[in-house]
Amino acid sequence: MVPLRPRIRVRIAALAFALAQVFPFSISSRAQSAEDLAEAPISYEQVRRLTEEGKFDEALSALNEISKANPKARNLSHEFGATYYRKGDYSNAVVALRRAIAENPDDLEATQLAGLSLYLANKFAEAIPYLVKVQSWYPSANVDAAYILGMAYIQTKDYASARTAFARMFQVPFDSAAAYLFTARLLLRFDFAPVAEEYGKKAVELDPKLPLAHQLLGELYLYQSNVSEAIKQFQSELEINPGNPAAYYKLADAYSRVQKFDEAERLLQRSIWLDSTSTGPYILLGKVLEKKGEIELAVRALQRALAMDPNNSIPHHLLGQAYRELGRVEDAERELKLAESLQSRQNEKP
Numbered sequence: 001m002v003p004l005r006p007r008i009r010v011r012i013a014a015l016a017f018a019l020a021q022v023f024p025f026s027i028s029s030r031a032q033s034a035e036d037l038a039e040a041p042i043s044y045e046q047v048r049r050l051t052e053e054g055k056f057d058e059a060l061s062a063l064n065e066i067s068k069a070n071p072k073a074r075n076l077s078h079e080f081g082a083t084y085y086r087k088g089d090y091s092n093a094v095v096a097l098r099r100a101i102a103e104n105p106d107d108l109e110a111t112q113l114a115g116l117s118l119y120l121a122n123k124f125a126e127a128i129p130y131l132v133k134v135q136s137w138y139p140s141a142n143v144d145a146a147y148i149l150g151m152a153y154i155q156t157k158d159y160a161s162a163r164t165a166f167a168r169m170f171q172v173p174f175d176s177a178a179a180y181l182f183t184a185r186l187l188l189r190f191d192f193a194p195v196a197e198e199y200g201k202k203a204v205e206l207d208p209k210l211p212l213a214h215q216l217l218g219e220l221y222l223y224q225s226n227v228s229e230a231i232k233q234f235q236s237e238l239e240i241n242p243g244n245p246a247a248y249y250k251l252a253d254a255y256s257r258v259q260k261f262d263e264a265e266r267l268l269q270r271s272i273w274l275d276s277t278s279t280g281p282y283i284l285l286g287k288v289l290e291k292k293g294e295i296e297l298a299v300r301a302l303q304r305a306l307a308m309d310p311n312n313s314i315p316h317h318l319l320g321q322a323y324r325e326l327g328r329v330e331d332a333e334r335e336l337k338l339a340e341s342l343q344s345r346q347n348e349k350p
Contacts, residue, residue: 056087177207245274313342
């Protein structure tokens with residue numbers, strides 16, 4: 001037999017390698033029985049795939065099988081904790097994640113998930129040390145963690161630390177007007193109105209021309225039904241930023257509450273001219289025009305709102321009322337029934 005020359009041997013070896021990449025399984029491996037495949041060891045990758053598919057109980061069963069085969073398997077506690085977290089079983093997640101951290105203090109993901117699990121289990125004070133630790137490792141890498149940390153501080157009434165967390169998240173100095181404004185906005189969102197007012201006023205004190213600071217105070221006073229003070233704040237906002245469509249809309253809302261419908265209509269038109277993509281001004285314009293007795297114009301405004309957001313029950317209800325005033329009984333009944341159906345569907349959501 002004539003021996004192959006070295007160059008040919010190299011080419012054959014390269015061809016064999018390439019074929020192995022295209023056909024990675026041999027004929028014998030393809031012929032493996034179903035029993036052989038079933039006996040293949042479960043991997044964390046398979047567990048994660050089950051979790052991604054929402055099959056949490058199957059994923060946990062798979063992890064239990066791994067635990068039976070090898071109770072000291074590497075990262076087993078971590079995988080249990082992550083799976084429980086994604087399932088929404090935060091109590092069991094915390095137990096497993098704390099065990100994972102004890103086994104590996106450098107497990108950053110386990111630390112973060114433990115903090116988030118404790119927060120979501122309403123154990124805010126216990127969550128803070130974990131979330132702070134993650135922040136120290138990743139100063140600007142995870143916005144969600146910074147937000148949750150700030151909210152945990154708010155829930156424990158440590159507002160100064162909350163401001164520091166939000167300042168880090170938005171990358172502004174912790175003692176700046178912007179930091180006070182961001183914190184005030186989140187305080188108002190979660191119904192901490194007295195502290196939100198204090199922080200909003202502090203933002204204005206530090207920077208009287210800070211955009212959106214007067215608007216926030218205006219929204220707060222409108223929420224408290226202090227309409228006259230709300231009007232003053234919205235007017236101050238428009239002096240600073242006359243191109244702010246939301247400020248015109250909010251001021252119009254305030255005027256509509258004291259039945260100054262002409263002023264409200266004028267402001268709503270300006271808001272829409274500046275931003276025609278928001279449904280709120282169109283809905284409020286429909287209400288204002290209906291109050292003024294301009295029903296046909298109200299119908300147009302509400303139809304425009306529904307063209308942008310057909311699943312919003314409010315414009316359907318208002319449109320039904322407008323049709324009723326126009327004597328369009330069938331149209332009125334259709335819109336009112338649709339509004340009721342959409343509202344019921346919304347109420348059913350968790």
